[in-house]
Amino acid sequence: MLDFSLVTKFVPFLIEAAWVTLEISVLSIILGLILGLIAALMKISKIRPLVWLVDFYLWVIRGTPVLVQLFLVYFGLPQLGIDIGPFLSSILALGVNAGAYIAEIYRGGILSVPKGQIEAAESLGMSYWKTMRRIVLPQAFRVSIPALGNQAISMLKDSSLASLVTVSELMMVSQRFASTNFAFIEFYIAAAVLYLVLTTLFSYIINKVEFRLSASEQ
Known part of the structure; x- marks a missing residue:
């Protein structure tokens, strides 16, 4: 027989744990957005070593489980004398993982911008970075919003893995109360x-x- 009255006693603790989950998710997504943008710009650059470096990053991160990456950061970094604790380890591992996928999302968005617009900007004397900042990236971001949203939701669910490195987030706290x-x-x-x-x-x-971006475009 199910008895949810047990759960009601621990609701404040579960909400507090959910807040930790939200913090991990948001900070990981921010890190992933930053790394993804840098990786995307490196990927489309004409500097071959940068392209090779990003290709290696994408190959490693997308080809290995996020749990292995989390364990490498949490258990591996202290062996090198770098101990950042379970909370930051979770953010770093999840953010680096998300960055690899976000890089491809950004790259697809950038490539979707018509080349005519870039050529027009160049004919007006705009520098490469000014063209990217004012013309290419805003349009690329708008196109990428649905895919970035899916990635953010996936990151939120993946944050449950932080329970395996002793972070008191929603999954770990729920598991603890369920067992006791x-x-x-x-x-x-x-x-x-x-x-x-x-x-x-x-x-x-x-x-x-x-919706706001679509409205502003119209």
Whole structure:
């Protein structure tokens, strides 16, 4: 017999853990957006060593599980004398992982911008970086919003892996309460509901941003 009254006693702790999950997710996404943009610009550059470096980064990150990457950061960096703790380790690993996928999203958005616009900017005397900043990147970002939104939601769900390196986020706290109270179904359903609330919030924000950008374009 299910007894959700057990869960109600721990709701404040679950909400606090959900806040930690949100922090990890948002900070990882920000890091991923920054790394992804840098990698995308390097990928489309004419400097071959930069292209090779990005290709290697994409090959390694996209070809290995995010859990392995998380363990390498959390357990591996201290062996090199770098101990940043479980919270920052989770953000770093998830952000670097997201950056590889976001780089390809950005690159697709950049390549979708008509070459005629770039040539027109060059004919007006705009520098490469000014053209990218004022013409190419705004359009690329607008085109990339749906894919970036999906990546953000995936990152939110992947943040549950932080529980494996002792971060007290939603999954770890739910698991702890489920074990101590022998109420696995109740606490995991509660965790699922909170994840649904967070992903719905992300979807709402992404849709609002996409609508505003579409309206400004018109």
